[in-house]
Amino acid sequence: MTLADAYPWLKALHVACALLFVGGVVAGGLLLAAGRAAADRIAPLAPVLRRWDRVVTVPAMLGVWAFGLGLAVSGGWFAEGWLRAKLVLVVVLSAVHGLQSGQVRRLAMGHGVKPVRVSALVVPAVVIIAVLAVIKP
Amino acid sequence: MAEATTLLLLVGAAVPLKHLGDWPTAVRVLGPVHGFAFVTYLWLVLQALGAGLLSRGEAARLALAAFVPVAGFLAAGPIVGRASARLDRGQGR
Numbered sequence: 381m382t383l384a385d386a387y388p389w390l391k392a393l394h395v396a397c398a399l400l401f402v403g404g405v406v407a408g409g410l411l412l413a414a415g416r417a418a419a420d421r422i423a424p425l426a427p428v429l430r431r432w433d434r435v436v437t438v439p440a441m442l443g444v445w446a447f448g449l450g451l452a453v454s455g456g457w458f459a460e461g462w463l464r465a466k467l468v469l470v471v472v473l474s475a476v477h478g479l480q481s482g483q484v485r486r487l488a489m490g491h492g493v494k495p496v497r498v499s500a501l502v503v504p505a506v507v508i509i510a511v512l513a514v515i516k517p
Numbered sequence: 518m519a520e521a522t523t524l525l526l527l528v529g530a531a532v533p534l535k536h537l538g539d540w541p542t543a544v545r546v547l548g549p550v551h552g553f554a555f556v557t558y559l560w561l562v563l564q565a566l567g568a569g570l571l572s573r574g575e576a577a578r579l580a581l582a583a584f585v586p587v588a589g590f591l592a593a594g595p596i597v598g599r600a601s602a603r604l605d606r607g608q609g610r
Contacts, residue, residue, distance in 0.1 A: 445556055449549040458548070471556060478560040482567020491569065 383454040390450045397443035402506055404437025405473060408480035409499040415487045416495065426488035433481055441474055466512045469505045476502060520558035521582075521589025523551035558583055570600040 411429050415422040448470070457463045476498050483493045511517075526547055535541045559580065566576040575596045582592035 441560070442553075442557070445553050449552060453545070453549060467552075471559070474556050474560050475563050478563030479567040481560075482564040482569070485564075485568045496567070 383450075387451070387454050390447050390454065394444060394447035394451055397440040397447060400436055400440035401444050401477070402473070402502075404433060404440065405477045405480065405502055408433070408437075408477065408484055409496070409502060412480060412483050412487070412493055412496060412499070415493050419487065419492060423487055423490060426484050429484055430481075430488055433484065437477065438481075441477060444470065445474075460516070462512045462516050466509055469509050469512075472498070472501055473505055473509075520551070520554040521587070521593070523547060523554045524583070524586050524589065526551075555583060558589075565600055570603050571596065575599070 407429060411422065411425060415426070452458055452463055476496065479496050480499065483496060487493050532544060535544045562571065562576050562579045565571045566573065571579070578592055579596060582588040
């Protein structure tokens with residue numbers, strides 16, 4: 381199988397991983413927002429999200445990167461501006477998830493959580509990523 | 518460690534091979550591998566920052582070390598040691 385043959389499979393797996401990853405980031409953001417408002421009631425949910433993170437969201441994030449880099453190599457797109465912009469935004473999303481994951485760990489251990497202000501970037505970043513990936517301006 | 522090693526291989530071997538040896542394949546292979554290692558490293562640093570195991574200064578030093586070849590090997594040891602001690606004591610910032 382050549383890289384060209386693998387392209388539709390890489391794309392399908394990349395999209396599936398992206399959906400699962402973004403779902404995990406949104407869930408983390410919501411849990412932390414609720415945890416700041418009512419830590420005692422929300423803290424018991426933190427270990428559940430941590431397990432989901434370990435089993436689904438983190439592997440999905442690694443899959444997004446692995447399949448995405450495979451797609452970029454197969455398409456020869458590394459010099460394209462749209463891909464560079466998309467890479468920056470996916471680094472931002474990965475960074476937001478890293479911070480959130482640490483905060484969820486704090487919540488699970490019974491410590492207070494601080495606001496992850498960069499979580500506000502998630503929705504615009506996802507919309508811009510979708511436009512860049514589909515339109516390839 | 519993986520991030521620092523792939524950066525060293527990229528800058529120390531693959532880039533010279535591309536520009537001096539006219540052999541771009543090494544960069545084409547190592548570039549994405551280093552990118553993957555860089556994102557994983559950044560994620561781990563930010564998770565430790567979010568969990569309160571690293572101060573902002575320590576996280577910034579580790580992040581900067583990712584851009585300088587060899588610095589990753591030197592910076593990681595002492596900071597990771599301090600973070601591990603905090604983890605053992607069950608402390609967070």
